[in-house]
Amino acid sequence: MSNLYRSRRRRNGLATCLSLAATFLGLSWLVLILAVLLWKGFSGLSVQVFTEMTPPPGSVGGLLNPIVGSLIMTMLAVAIGTPVGILAGTYMAEYGRHDKLTSVVRFINDILLSAPSIVIGLFVYEIMVYPMGHFSAWAGAVALALIVIPVVVRTTEDMLLMVSNPLRESAFALGLPRAYVIRHVCYRVARAGMLTGVLLAVARISGETAPLLFTALNNQFWSTNLDAPMASLPVVIFQFALSPYEDWQKLAWTGALIITLAVLALSIVARAVAASRKEP
Numbered sequence: 001m002s003n004l005y006r007s008r009r010r011r012n013g014l015a016t017c018l019s020l021a022a023t024f025l026g027l028s029w030l031v032l033i034l035a036v037l038l039w040k041g042f043s044g045l046s047v048q049v050f051t052e053m054t055p056p057p058g059s060v061g062g063l064l065n066p067i068v069g070s071l072i073m074t075m076l077a078v079a080i081g082t083p084v085g086i087l088a089g090t091y092m093a094e095y096g097r098h099d100k101l102t103s104v105v106r107f108i109n110d111i112l113l114s115a116p117s118i119v120i121g122l123f124v125y126e127i128m129v130y131p132m133g134h135f136s137a138w139a140g141a142v143a144l145a146l147i148v149i150p151v152v153v154r155t156t157e158d159m160l161l162m163v164s165n166p167l168r169e170s171a172f173a174l175g176l177p178r179a180y181v182i183r184h185v186c187y188r189v190a191r192a193g194m195l196t197g198v199l200l201a202v203a204r205i206s207g208e209t210a211p212l213l214f215t216a217l218n219n220q221f222w223s224t225n226l227d228a229p230m231a232s233l234p235v236v237i238f239q240f241a242l243s244p245y246e247d248w249q250k251l252a253w254t255g256a257l258i259i260t261l262a263v264l265a266l267s268i269v270a271r272a273v274a275a276s277r278k279e280p
Contacts, residue, residue: 034260041257044250049258053222054236057245063255065222066231070206072224073137073216073232077144077205082198084145085152092153093160094182106157113150120146121211129215137230140216144208148201155197159190192273199270203263209234233259 048062055061088105096102124143129135163186171181187194217229218239224230233255240252 037253037257037260040250040253041255041260044254045257049251049254054220054231054240054251055247057243057248059247061251063233063236063251063258065219066233066236066255067258068222068224069137069216069219069231070233072226073140073144073212073230074202074205076137076141076226077148078198078202080141081145081148081201082152085149085197085201086156086194088149089153089156090160090182093157094178094186097161109150109153112146113154116210117143117147117208118210118214121214124211125214135215135217135229137216137226137228140212140230140232141226143211143215144205147205147208147211148198151201151204152194152197155200156190156194159193159197160186162193163189196270196274199266199273203266203270206263206266207234207259209238213238 048060049064050062050067051064052060052062053065054063088109092102092105121143124139124146128139128142132139167185167189168181171185172178212232212235216232216235218235219229219231237252237255237259240248240255243249
């Protein structure tokens with residue numbers, strides 16, 4: 001066995017050990033966080049949490065109004081952001097693949113993809129909340145939609161670029177217009193990946209707190225008025241966790257557990273959809 005071989009084998013073993021140590025270190029923090037969340041959140045999980053409103057300090061209550069508020073603003077954000085993201089991604093992949101405009105849009109989209117959500121919340125505050133003179137669910141939905149758009153744009157473009165060109169050319173050879181080919185051929189092949197992108201975007205906005213603090217704020221009472229402040233689960237968790245009241249802190253842990261389970265379910269669905277795409 002040569003010295004060079006032994007030296008390479010030692011370095012390979014050292015790199016493997018360091019990689020495994022880093023992996024276990026990262027996973028241990030994740031397991032610790034999940035264990036604390038389950039320990040503190042599961043004890044407060046009951047039917048009451050889903051059927052009663054947020055209580056005043058020292059009273060019994062639940063998280064019904066923030067859960068409903070979060071669902072409303074999330075659905076509005078997806079309804080606003082998904083069509084915009086799909087159309088923009090379609091232009092970048094199908095119409096302007098080699099244009100300079102596409103390069104500029106892709107660069108700006110990458111910046112938005114990594115932009116801090118609090119900056120987006122402040123932006124929506126300036127263009128909607130300040131001119132309107134009050135916080136509203138519409139402003140919260142727009143702020144969340146601005147987070148949805150870059151995720152959907154990136155996944156739509158990537159999935160459409162993976163559609164093989166011979167498939168497109170075969171459809172064009174039949175005399176079909178480009179819009180028809182995109183809708184009935186490209187979208188059909190890429191729909192699983194595009195749906196996965198939408199689900200990942202929903203998972204990302206489900207726990208966003210900062211943009212909602214600047215736009216929808218909060219509401220202690222039941223409200224489905226989109227033109228008024230609306231309660232949301234992330235903001236209630238933030239406020240209850242900082243309060244000195246033990247019952248509020250318990251509800252904050254329960255709310256955090258509900259969001260975590262919802263995001264976990266969405267991630268599982270997204271992976272199942274992505275896996276189904278690989279099946280013949």
